[in-house]
Amino acid sequence: MAIQRTFSIIKPDATKRNLTGAIVAKFEEAGLRIVASKRIQLTLAQAQQFYGVHSERPFFGELCEFMISEPIVVQVLEGEDAIAKNREVMGATNPADAAEGTIRKEFALSIGENSVHGSDAPETAAEEIAFFFSGLELVG
Numbered sequence: 100m101a102i103q104r105t106f107s108i109i110k111p112d113a114t115k116r117n118l119t120g121a122i123v124a125k126f127e128e129a130g131l132r133i134v135a136s137k138r139i140q141l142t143l144a145q146a147q148q149f150y151g152v153h154s155e156r157p158f159f160g161e162l163c164e165f166m167i168s169e170p171i172v173v174q175v176l177e178g179e180d181a182i183a184k185n186r187e188v189m190g191a192t193n194p195a196d197a198a199e200g201t202i203r204k205e206f207a208l209s210i211g212e213n214s215v216h217g218s219d220a221p222e223t224a225a226e227e228i229a230f231f232f233s234g235l236e237l238v239g
């Protein structure tokens with residue numbers, strides 16, 4: 100597998116509980132390098148656009164309200180097989196199903212307040228990186 104980039108969000112439940120550093124440590128321990136990072140607060144319109152793929156799901160409103168409830172940290176992670184590696188470090192969507200040692204197992208509060216987002220495929224990674232970062236902000 101080649102070196103890839105993936106997009107990550109440290110979500111409001113985690114920034115609120117001062118877990119940004121603990122989560123970044125998990126990425127770095129897994130061999131993922133932070134090549135871009137910023138703390139922002141989403142507008143409702145931005146949250147709705149970012150999660151547009153879920154707009155028909157029953158939890159969409161709750162998800163978007165949660166994502167704008169506190170600042171988030173958006174990052175680009177780089178490394179060997181970064182998309183799959185990040186999903187592995189994150190753990191399952193529902194923390195009750197997440198493996199020991201994963202971010203969601205250790206930190207997530209619920210299936211909704213689950214501490215991190217990570218891209219699920221090369222196409223979504225490219226789209227999500229471009230949604231939040233300009234080329235100038237990516238410093239490999």
Ligand code: DAT
Pocket residue numbers: 153158162191192210211212213215216217219
């Ligand atoms: P993931 O974040 O693991 O890629 P997803 O893309 O299926 O999971 O869903 C996006 C987010 O939506 C997820 O991180 C939390 C929220 N979500 C998913 N399923 C949910 C549910 N059944 N109830 C509440 N929120 C949910």
Ligand code: MG
Pocket residue numbers: 217219
């Ligand atoms: Mg997803």
